[in-house]
Amino acid sequence: MSIQKIDSLTRENYDTWKVLMEALLEKTDGIGYVNGEIVRPGIPVEGGTITPEVRQTAETNATKWDSADRKVRADIILAISPSEIKQVKDCRTSRELWLKLESIYESKGPARKASLLKKLMLHKMQEDHDVRDHISQFFDAVDKLQSMGVDIHPDLLTIMLLYSLPESFENFRCAIETRDDLPTPDNLRNKIIEQADARKEKSFDSNAMVAKKKFNEKKSQQKKGPPQEKFKYKCHKCKARGHRSSECAQKHTARTLEDSFLSIPTEEVSMSTTTSIWCLDSGCSSHMCSKSSKF
Known part of the structure; x- marks a missing residue:
């Protein structure tokens, strides 16, 4: 055999x-x-x-x-x-x-019945467990109780199954509870499986997008080539190692200060230059002058 x-x-x-x-x-x-x-x-x-x-x-x-x-x-x-x-x-x-x-x-005594009822009421699915296995265990306990003559009202079974689901099913649970009529236990079983399958598909798509993003980042990094090694020689400007004179911070600082000093005489010249020539416009409603003695 x-x-x-x-x-x-x-x-x-x-x-x-x-x-x-x-x-x-x-x-x-x-x-x-x-x-x-x-x-x-x-x-x-x-x-x-x-x-x-x-x-x-x-x-x-x-x-x-x-x-x-x-x-x-x-x-x-x-x-x-x-x-x-x-x-x-x-x-x-x-x-x-x-x-x-x-x-x-196959005992049908009170202890066996109490054990199965306790399993129905207290057993809760963990987040990482398979929903089909959880539902199978739930209805297996229901079948055993029925074989012992213990019948549970369908609405009560629906509620017990709903609250055996993990916290991630909270929105799904609320949607079921807000209906005018609760679904039968068999219909609820099908809806839970459909919901779990939809989540798996969504999670698969999300993981695929993350993998694609990492692949593109790696590909982009390969195009850029390996990172350049640090400059090993001295800078001709500051005599420090690790950078070229064209990259020297002191050189750029000195150039900035030089540009600032060169701009000062220009501003002074422009400010000191004056003229007494007037520009008259017959269509102008008023004229302006920096000295009141000119009027």
Whole structure:
């Protein structure tokens, strides 16, 4: 039997594991041993009408049954996580093993119900977790409760699912709550998945733009070539190392001061130059002069 196709049984996946295991046992004709349909043949006691041949045939059939049942038991054990083997190691037949697993993992007592209800109410998705896995776990707990006879109102399930989402879904949650009618749990599941897929696509586009920008910056830097090495010789102006005389700060400072001094006589000359010539305009309404004695 190809048991590699299913995950090993753990405390968290019994319901899924059971369905897959039953399918594999059905394929290998072993399901009848675990559900009690194929029982072990009895061995009659010799005497009366029971002949040695009849007893021998019964013993042969019982031996064949034991061999087939051991194979089914081995197939089941190989599909159980090593940490869970200790709970069923003393089971001698495949049916005994199967019933033991049901009693451990398929309990319908108050403690099991309380555990599943607590999981629904308190379990919250983390920002970096997959939304599909979170929703799958949520509805898996709902299905288990329904199998125990615990039915939860659809509106309550919708609210519990909404508030199990992380803070990044706050705007989405508010949009759902402001509707006149809450969506059914199944419809909400689809909307959450659509919202998560849209966010992934947007994040992918954003990352692509960032990568493109970095690529362009790197390409531009390559065109500019490697940075030039620092000038190793002395400046002829200030005698300091590390720059040329054309780049010397002292040279530029001196040139600026020289230009300033040259501009002073020009301003003085322009200010000292005066003239007494008048320009008369017959159309002018008034004339101006710097000296009042001229009027």
